Amino acid sequence: MISRLGFKPTKKQIIKSDFLQKTKDITIVIPVKDNQKGIDLFLTEFFTTHSANNFPKEIIIVDNNSTPKIEIRRNDFPIPVRLLTCSKIGPASARNFGVQHSQTDWILFTDSDCVPTSNLLTGYFKVQNGSVGYAGNIKALGQDIISKYYEQQEILVPPKVYERPNEPRPDFLITANCLVWRPAFDKVGGFNETIKIAGGEDIDLGFKLLNIGQLTYAFDSITKHNFGVGLRDFKERFVRYGYGNKIISKLYGLDLKPKTFSPNKRTPINFILAFMQYVWLTAGYKNGITQ
Numbered sequence: 066m067i068s069r070l071g072f073k074p075t076k077k078q079i080i081k082s083d084f085l086q087k088t089k090d091i092t093i094v095i096p097v098k099d100n101q102k103g104i105d106l107f108l109t110e111f112f113t114t115h116s117a118n119n120f121p122k123e124i125i126i127v128d129n130n131s132t133p134k135i136e137i138r139r140n141d142f143p144i145p146v147r148l149l150t151c152s153k154i155g156p157a158s159a160r161n162f163g164v165q166h167s168q169t170d171w172i173l174f175t176d177s178d179c180v181p182t183s184n185l186l187t188g189y190f191k192v193q194n195g196s197v198g199y200a201g202n203i204k205a206l207g208q209d210i211i212s213k214y215y216e217q218q219e220i221l222v223p224p225k226v227y228e229r230p231n232e233p234r235p236d237f238l239i240t241a242n243c244l245v246w247r248p249a250f251d252k253v254g255g256f257n258e259t260i261k262i263a264g265g266e267d268i269d270l271g272f273k274l275l276n277i278g279q280l281t282y283a284f285d286s287i288t289k290h291n292f293g294v295g296l297r298d299f300k301e302r303f304v305r306y307g308y309g310n311k312i313i314s315k316l317y318g319l320d321l322k323p324k325t326f327s328p329n330k331r332t333p334i335n336f337i338l339a340f341m342q343y344v345w346l347t348a349g350y351k352n353g354i355t356q
Contacts (some may be wrong), residue, residue, distance in 0.1 A: 071320070075276060076275075076278075077276070080249055080252070082196060084195070085190060091122060091169055091171045091186055093121050094127065094174055097177035098156075101131075101135055106180060107175075107181065110180050114182060115181075115183060122168055123169075125149060160256050164247065173244050174243050178291040180289045182289065185287065186286070188202070192282065196246075196278060197249035197278035198245045198249070200283060201287070203241045204287060206289040206292070218329055221242075224236040235280045237270075240270075243267070249277060250270075263309075303345035309349075310349075322347075
């Protein structure tokens with residue numbers, strides 16, 4: 066079977082990663098723009114939920130043209146927490162910049178609007194199999210109707226692809242929570258910095274990695290995503306995702322024009338949200354937004 070987005074990897078070689086041995090082999094990279102509150106919350110929650118025996122090597126935060134500039138408001142963290150500045154526009158550039166300054170072969174990507182759980186790192190150990198990238202689990206932080214809809218629809222969980230019976234793989238990676246082997250990341254050129262928005266750049270990375278190796282789910286690694294409040298955030302997100310899909314469709318020759326669908330949980334409000342999602346994805350796909 067082919068992927069949900071229709072991408073068919075053309076593997077000219079198969080690369081297998083080294084096995085992850087300990088959490089100290091991981092660098093966490095977080096791009097951020099204008100979200101000081103999110104960075105403060107992430108760091109607080111991370112060091113509340115994690116103990117010394119499962120710390121990463123370091124946490125790298127990349128400020129991507131924030132106004133005012135992001136600050137690290139503590140200097141007593143038990144591991145290095147580094148703040149870098151990337152002036153190139155877009156999270157793709159910021160993540161690449163963070164990776165360039167990392168000190169490990171494994172990079173865990175997450176976002177400033179994510180809140181870590183205690184198994185964010187350790188959840189990846191259960192599925193080690195030589196893959197070059199692993200897709201972690203993303204759940205909603207909030208309990209409001211819209212947040213529940215995101216989680217019920219698995220908006221930030223890559224679709225399953227069945228190349229073998231009962232052995233699904235992720236269609237791509239989502240950078241709210243994914244672990245990538247740096248040698249493979251470097252081999253495919255990292256994130257595509259021509260994609261200036263937060264939408265499509267992680268799909269592109271996943272596709273490139275699939276051309277040289279395998280991707281695997283790591284559902285036991287969980288982060289919680291703050292999806293914002295209200296319909297304005299909902300609209301902006303799906304317009305952006307629609308434009309990201311348009312970028313990917315042009316890069317890979319795929320027809321990703323949005324189609325109507327039924328929600329996974331069939332309630333009246335979810336049917337309304339599903340219709341709005343379709344409308345705003347279509348608007349982004351058709352008209353684009355300014356990068």
